[in-house]
Amino acid sequence: MSKLLEIALGLVTGIGGFLEAGSLATSAQAGAAFGFQLIWAIVLGTICIAFLVEMAGRLAAVSKHTLPDAMRERFGIRFFTVPLVAVVLVSFLVLASEIGGVSLALQLATGIRFQWWAPVVAVAVWLLLWAHNFSLVEKGASLLGLVTLVFIVGAFKLHTPLNEIGTNLLPSLPHQDGARYWFTAVSIIGASVSPYLFYFYSAGAIEDHWDESYLGVNRLTAGLGMGFGGSIAVAVLACAAMVFHSRGIQIDRYEQIPLLLAEPLGHWGFILFVASLGIACLGAALEIALQIAYLIAQGFGWKWGENLKPREAARFSLIYTVMVFLAGLVIFTGIDPLKLTIFSMALTALSLPVTVVPLLILMNDPLYLGDNGNHWIANAAVLFISLLACIVAIVAIPLQLMGGS
Amino acid sequence: MSPPLLLASLVLLAACSGSPSEQARKLHQTQQSWEATARLTTELLRRGALPAKYARQTLDAARQELEKTRQKAEQLSQ
Amino acid sequence: MDLGRDILDQQVIDRKCELMGKVDGIVLELPQGKPPRVARLVIGGGTAARRIHPGFADWLVRWRRRWGPKDDEPLEVPWSKVLKIGIDVKVDLDAERTSALAWEHWVREHIIGRIPGA
Numbered sequence: 173m174s175k176l177l178e179i180a181l182g183l184v185t186g187i188g189g190f191l192e193a194g195s196l197a198t199s200a201q202a203g204a205a206f207g208f209q210l211i212w213a214i215v216l217g218t219i220c221i222a223f224l225v226e227m228a229g230r231l232a233a234v235s236k237h238t239l240p241d242a243m244r245e246r247f248g249i250r251f252f253t254v255p256l257v258a259v260v261l262v263s264f265l266v267l268a269s270e271i272g273g274v275s276l277a278l279q280l281a282t283g284i285r286f287q288w289w290a291p292v293v294a295v296a297v298w299l300l301l302w303a304h305n306f307s308l309v310e311k312g313a314s315l316l317g318l319v320t321l322v323f324i325v326g327a328f329k330l331h332t333p334l335n336e337i338g339t340n341l342l343p344s345l346p347h348q349d350g351a352r353y354w355f356t357a358v359s360i361i362g363a364s365v366s367p368y369l370f371y372f373y374s375a376g377a378i379e380d381h382w383d384e385s386y387l388g389v390n391r392l393t394a395g396l397g398m399g400f401g402g403s404i405a406v407a408v409l410a411c412a413a414m415v416f417h418s419r420g421i422q423i424d425r426y427e428q429i430p431l432l433l434a435e436p437l438g439h440w441g442f443i444l445f446v447a448s449l450g451i452a453c454l455g456a457a458l459e460i461a462l463q464i465a466y467l468i469a470q471g472f473g474w475k476w477g478e479n480l481k482p483r484e485a486a487r488f489s490l491i492y493t494v495m496v497f498l499a500g501l502v503i504f505t506g507i508d509p510l511k512l513t514i515f516s517m518a519l520t521a522l523s524l525p526v527t528v529v530p531l532l533i534l535m536n537d538p539l540y541l542g543d544n545g546n547h548w549i550a551n552a553a554v555l556f557i558s559l560l561a562c563i564v565a566i567v568a569i570p571l572q573l574m575g576g577s
Numbered sequence: 578m579s580p581p582l583l584l585a586s587l588v589l590l591a592a593c594s595g596s597p598s599e600q601a602r603k604l605h606q607t608q609q610s611w612e613a614t615a616r617l618t619t620e621l622l623r624r625g626a627l628p629a630k631y632a633r634q635t636l637d638a639a640r641q642e643l644e645k646t647r648q649k650a651e652q653l654s655q
Numbered sequence: 656m657d658l659g660r661d662i663l664d665q666q667v668i669d670r671k672c673e674l675m676g677k678v679d680g681i682v683l684e685l686p687q688g689k690p691p692r693v694a695r696l697v698i699g700g701g702t703a704a705r706r707i708h709p710g711f712a713d714w715l716v717r718w719r720r721r722w723g724p725k726d727d728e729p730l731e732v733p734w735s736k737v738l739k740i741g742i743d744v745k746v747d748l749d750a751e752r753t754s755a756l757a758w759e760h761w762v763r764e765h766i767i768g769r770i771p772g773a
Binding site (some may be wrong): 236251481483489 | 706
């Protein structure tokens with residue numbers, strides 16, 4: 173594929189793929205509760221994930237290893253099990269949240285409760301993976317994902333004051349509700365810096381046979397893709413700030429969220445919200461299921477590949493099958509999808525150092541990256557944000573749990 | 578448990594469970610939030626911006642949440 | 656050659672470049688008066704589990720004996736069969752004929768293969 177086309181595709185994937193249950197829920201909650209104040213958390217998260225995605229791509233292009241493969245090799249089986257278990261657990265919860273998101277979109281569209289949709293969604297996700305033509309599915313999901321641009325339209329229609337966005341690009345302290353503020357900030361960062369994004373990206377780079385000539389493409393795709401994607405999350409926050417904050421509405425249930433597009437854009441706003449929620453979460457569910465399978469298969473040297481027939485990569489296919497149906501089961505139990513989503517995002521933030529530090533070590537190892545190792549700025553930025561998110565999470569999560577969410 | 582650790586745990590616990598006035602404030606906030614949600618839903622329904630089924634379900638949810646808040650407030654005042 | 660760095664936990668591929676597993680273990684020879692040599696590479700069969708924790712490995716072995724393929728022994732690849740060491744370790748074998756893919760075949764026959772569309 174020509175490099176220009178790759179960049180275009182990467183951009184589309186970045187924009188269409190950034191928003192999912194986590195970013196949507198956390199940005200909406202943040203806008204409703206704190207107005208424009210928490211935009212800095214989205215900015216911080218977006219910067220971090222852009223760096224990480226670029227690193228994962230560079231690792232694949234230069235060392236010709238996927239991230240899990242390189243991690244097992246570099247750290248040995250014993251240390252590998254730590255990030256392995258952490259990422260699988262956290263990713264599973266996020267997968268369940270995404271299936272919850274699609275189920276909720278269907279509830280909003282039809283009125284039938286989300287639990288009953290869970291098995292249907294699980295089967296749909298599984299079928300799309302089983303059809304083993306993921307390249308096609310991915311391109312389709314990315315293109316459809318552009319529907320999330322409607323949030324930017326909504327934000328404009330609401331006359332979002334741009335100076336408010338500007339002043340809140342930098343961190344600020346909360347005026348009240350300190351515990352909730354920091355918990356929300358941490359869950360926003362967890363939503364932006366989902367490990368599945370950069371693990372999945374590294375597998376894609378290997379499948380597409382990237383080499384060192386792709387380093388420029390990689391940088392553009394990661395930077396612009398994540399950057400544009402982050403701006404959609406900012407747009408969600410802006411809509412929530414304009415529609416909910418002024419009215420004193422807090423987001424406690426998913427059912428409230430569509431109002432932030434229905435207010436500015438009327439009936440079409442509602443429809444496009446439901447479409448955005450459904451498509452974004454479906455795309456994310458597919459990627460996470462695959463990513464968990466990649467992590468285990470690549471870590472143990474098994475056959476893997478998103479376009480292989482299931483019988484050609486039996487253990488790989490078994491993993492995503494089990495994951496998808498277990499995740500569907502979680503939602504079927506009727507657990508509150510909003511609470512599950514917010515909680516998994518906070519947990520992601522908490523586990524960031526464990527998932528990120530191995531990648532950072534690899535990125536500075538000349539054996540893998542040669543002359544293309546990390547610039548100290550990239551190391552510093554990612555390390556700082558990850559540690560910060562983790563430490564704040566350690567304090568904020570128990571406080572939030574005890575205060576009652 | 579060592580004294581400093583004990584003290585820290587007590588402070589944390591006190592901060593978390595929140596004084597009764599803090600809990601009352603939060604309940605009041607939740608009540609206002611759901612009342613405003615119901616108002617906004619009704620307004621948008623009138624404008625034709627929402628499907629009837631969704632609006633009904635959201636108003637039902639608002640009613641449930643307001644009832645929960647009312648019960649919690651009663652417990653607090655006892 | 657740094658065995659830990661260049662061979663252990665590396666991806667193994669067969670002569671047709673099919674993925675076979677990881678180098679889960681190395682068996683060294685200690686001939687009298689000479690430096691140690693790599694005798695064999697060990698793939699699969701619960702070898703990696705033993706490096707994580709012996710107790711865990713024992714539990715896994717019991718579980719593996721109850722289910723799964725009969726031919727679940729670790730695959731021992733003599734050093735003479737190693738063709739190339741680079742990004743992966745290429746060995747002069749046909750993966751399909753070895754026990755390295757025993758579990759892959761078992762899952763294919765008993766689970767995945769039974770679902771339509773596989």
